[in-house]
Amino acid sequence: MKQVVTFLLLCICSNAYSQDDNYFDRLQAVINSNAVFYNVDGIDITSKSFNSKFNEKDLKKVLRTYKIKKNDPKSKDSELAVDNYVYDKSEILTENLKLNVVYYILDNNTKVTIISFTYTKERDLVFERQFVNDFLTEHIPEKTFVSSSIDSIEFAGRKIGLGGNCRWMNVRNMQCPYYGQMNWSIHKTIESAKQNVEEQFLVTKHKKGGKVISEKSITIIFEGKETIAKSAVYDVTGVNSLLVGMSGAKTLTIYYVAEEIRGRFVSCVLSFWNNDAINESGLPALLEEVMSLKQ
Structure with missing residues (x-):
């Protein structure tokens, strides 16, 4: 079974957000096992929770899963309601193109949750914080989520029947x-x-x-x-x-x-x-x- 190399179909974008931006109208998500994948305005977002404590010992194991190293740039977002670390693993691809990959490590009650953002050019801190807060307060609408199996898709307001031969490679990224x-x-x-x-x-x-x-x-x-x-x-x-x-x-x-x-x-x-x-x-x-x- 063939699939297109992931990097060729990476949805990436940079955009400016205000706190009252109703991005939910453009957001879509799909649950795959214990991870959730989201897409909005070309930004790929992933959330995943671990049965770990927010301490140095447990976090080492979690960070290793994402290949986050001790010396990677790390900060804290004081405007989030929970304890957190933010790792910035962004890289410059060309003179005019920067790929941002940012990980929020969150103390989410009895679990550790990691939310990652992937997009290009300058980081959008306002949107990152807005999404993380919406996630933590469970404000993301149920209508955002689509089935993990594909017999049809909603494409820009039109339903397209596909049968059972296709699969999600990521949210809003499908291969037949x-x-x-x-x-x-x-x-x-x-x-x-x-x-x-x-x-x-x-x-x-x-x-x-x-x-x-x-x-x-x-x-x-x-x-x-x-x-x-x-x-x-x-x-x-x-x-x-x-x-x-x-x-x-x-x-x-x-x-x-x-x-x-x-x-x-x-x-x-x-x-x-x-x-x-x-x-x-x-x-x-x-x-x-x-x-x-x-x-």
Whole structure:
């Protein structure tokens, strides 16, 4: 079974939040075992709790799970209601692109909870704090959560039936073996959506191992709306990955699109291997559900 390398479909974005921003309207989450995955405005968030005490001995074991080291930058957020540590493992990918990976280690009653944020450019401390507080006070609405099994999805206000052949790779990131993969996010503004797909492309372009061998702007029909997308072909022959090797694929075709759909600002990245089941349209079945190539 094939899947697209995780870094190629990483949803990442930076955005500004106010305390009264109703981001719940754009938030989606899925529970997988004892972890919860969230996505909003292109920001990937994960929460997981451990039956550990908030002391030095127990925290060592928890931090080891996330490869957080003693010398990693650490601080405390005094505006949170619980004892905490904040680890910043951000890294500069290129001159104009910074990947932020931030971990909040929280004393959550009798447990230790870790909430991680992954997005690009400058950290958004206001949103991080807002989400952590909403999590701790159990203010995240039940409607945010979707089933971990996929027979259908809600895509920007439209229900799409898929059968039982697909699986979540992350929240709003789904893969259908031999039929393609796509991730998407709902944003507060169209500018945020456009920024997100551009940053996803830059992450792909500068990832070590493979290489982008072609890129161009093309006209597509996305959810019935004519728009411009970025198309790229990524050579994976240099990627040292067991999954890539097992697939037998040599290239990955990727489309990056940002558009307003049914009153929602959507960023979406769609992809397929060169040896997937490609139809006469030039696309595999999953991608055909939301887009077509303009002839």
